[in-house]
Amino acid sequence: MLNRIPILPCLLTTALSGLLSPVLLAGTKEAGSLLLFPVFDNTRGQQTLITVTNSNPDPTAGSVRLEYIYINRAGCQEFNRSRTLTPNDTLSVITKVDNPNMVQGYVYVVARSTSTGKAIKFDHLIGTGVNLGLSNFEFDPFVFRAGAALAEGAPTDLENGGVGDGLRDLDGLEYEAAPAELLIPRFLGQDSTLESELILINLTGGAQFDALIDLLIYNDNEEVFSGQYSFRCWKRVRLLDISAAFSSSFLLSTNQAPNEINAGGGPAAIETGWLRINGNIANSTQTVLPDPAILAVRIDDALDTPLAALPFSKGLQVNGSLLSHSLTGQ
Numbered sequence: 001m002l003n004r005i006p007i008l009p010c011l012l013t014t015a016l017s018g019l020l021s022p023v024l025l026a027g028t029k030e031a032g033s034l035l036l037f038p039v040f041d042n043t044r045g046q047q048t049l050i051t052v053t054n055s056n057p058d059p060t061a062g063s064v065r066l067e068y069i070y071i072n073r074a075g076c077q078e079f080n081r082s083r084t085l086t087p088n089d090t091l092s093v094i095t096k097v098d099n100p101n102m103v104q105g106y107v108y109v110v111a112r113s114t115s116t117g118k119a120i121k122f123d124h125l126i127g128t129g130v131n132l133g134l135s136n137f138e139f140d141p142f143v144f145r146a147g148a149a150l151a152e153g154a155p156t157d158l159e160n161g162g163v164g165d166g167l168r169d170l171d172g173l174e175y176e177a178a179p180a181e182l183l184i185p186r187f188l189g190q191d192s193t194l195e196s197e198l199i200l201i202n203l204t205g206g207a208q209f210d211a212l213i214d215l216l217i218y219n220d221n222e223e224v225f226s227g228q229y230s231f232r233c234w235k236r237v238r239l240l241d242i243s244a245a246f247s248s249s250f251l252l253s254t255n256q257a258p259n260e261i262n263a264g265g266g267p268a269a270i271e272t273g274w275l276r277i278n279g280n281i282a283n284s285t286q287t288v289l290p291d292p293a294i295l296a297v298r299i300d301d302a303l304d305t306p307l308a309a310l311p312f313s314k315g316l317q318v319n320g321s322l323l324s325h326s327l328t329g330q
Contacts, residue, residue, distance in 0.1 A: 031055050032143040033120070033156065034168060034175050035127045036108040036322075038199050038297045039139065039236065039308075040070065040095040043103055046133035051092040052109050054085040056124035061153070062087030064122050065112040068098070069322070073105040076207030076233040076323060084114060105234050106201055108322055109141075110168060118155045119168065121146030131308075135299075139308035142295055144175040165330075170203060170293065170320035178203050178293035180315030182277040187298065189248030189271030190240045197299045198242065199308075200235045204292030204317075205282040206324030207233060211292050212283075216276040217245040220260040228280065236299075246273070279317070286327040293320030 040048040056062035063086050070079040079099050085091060095107065111122035123145045130138045146156050156174045157164025170178045188194055202211035215227040227243035239246035251271035260272065279292035299308045324330060 029143055030145060031124050031126045032176075033111045033122050033125060033146040034108060034144040034322075035125055035141040036106065036144070036201075036295070037127070037129045037139070037141045038106050038201060038295065039104075039129070039131065040099075040102075040107050041104050041131055041133075041135075042096040042100065046131065046135065048095045049092055049130045049132060050095060050098075050107065050109075050127070051090065051129070052085070052125060052127040053090040054087065054124055055126055056122070057087050059087055062124075063114050064124070065114045065117065066091075066125075067110045067112055067119075068093075068107055069110065070095070070099045070102055070107045071105045071234060071323065072102045073234045073236075074103075076105075076325070077102070078323070082112070104236070106199075108168075111146075113153070113155075116155075118164075119157055121150040121152055121154050121156055123152075135306060137299060137306040137308045139297065140310055142310065144170060146175055147173045149173070167324060168322040170322070171318040172316065177316040177318045178295070178320035179311075179313030180278070180293075180317045181313065182294065182296050183312040183314060184275040184277070184296070184298050184309075185312060187239060187246060187273055187275060188300070189251045189273070190238075190246045191248045194248075194300075196239050196246075197236055198239065199297040199299065200229075200231050200237065201295040202231065202233060202279075202282060202292055203295060203320030203322070204279065205284060205287070205289050205329040206321070206326065208284040208325065208327050209282040209287075209289070209292075209329060210284075211294065212280040213294055214278045214280045215243065217243060217273060218275070219251050219254045219273045220271065221255045221257040223254050277311070282329075284327045284329070287329055289319065289329055291317070291319070293317040 065084050068081045110119050113120045127141050159165040210232045212230045217225045225245040229242045244250050248271045277296050279294045282289045282292035
């Protein structure tokens with residue numbers, strides 16, 4: 001059942017920019033201490049190239065130890081690798097070679113001290129990824145800077161008097177908070193010739209939690225339809241498997257904007273819309289957590305030039321972390 005919700009017109013803008021980092025110039029973002037690459041794909045016919053660069057030029061204090069934490073799509077199992085980057089160093093890895101035992105999921109990279117091994121504030125990491133093979137697209141990581149109150153090189157794991165709990169908390173204290181709401185400025189009406197997807201990542205609760213998300217799906221004439229979707233850990237899913245409101249045929253049946261692409265209809269008509277995503281609840285067999293922090297990426301992989309676009313965001317969500325494996329989320 002699709003629910004039609006009256007709503008005022010909205011002004012949309014679009015850019016391929018980072019989700020959380022403050023704007024320096026149009027289209028730019030700051031370096032961070034934690035990079036979250038939303039996808040690696042080691043399935044047959046696919047491979048993913050992940051690049052991390054240490055932009056710190058300091059010859060005495062510019063080296064950093066990096067921990068790569070691969071999270072598998074099934075059960076959020078982890079696989080870790082560590083390596084050291086010297087000042088101005090860069091490293092690109094093929095995930096199928098770096099971690100051949102996992103099929104698909106996401107990977108995050110954390111800055112650690114070269115002397116103590118502790119996670120530290122080192123806001124000098126930049127990176128990019130590219131998926132190669134049957135589905136080709138370049139993508140940016142989500143960038144999280146360390147807490148603003150922390151000094152350069154200070155440990156970021158703050159629980160238990162600085163002993164820490166082993167989790168990377170996206171709470172504004174250890175690292176920047178996750179977004180409260182995700183805004184995807186455009187999708188195209190879906191049919192047999194165009195199949196777009198969402199990558200979804202749950203940041204609240206952890207490996208044992210199922211996340212329920214709320215979606216508001218807008219057509220090109222300010223009409224909005226509601227939907228929900230549930231997933232665990234990480235999911236790459238077709239828009240049409242989430243809701244029929246993404247279909248071109250359904251969008252053609254709604255009110256049309258007179259100035260939209262091919263607004264006259266007919267076989268050449270192209271329908272468009274946009275999307276809001278918000279966490280509803282995350283639950284394990286023991287615990288229910290409200291309003292989970294969610295990350296999402298839209299992939300248009302049936303276009304002539306496939307594209308993976310990070311969303312815009314509104315507000316801050318302080319209950320995200322990487323990554324608990326307990327039933328309580330602690």
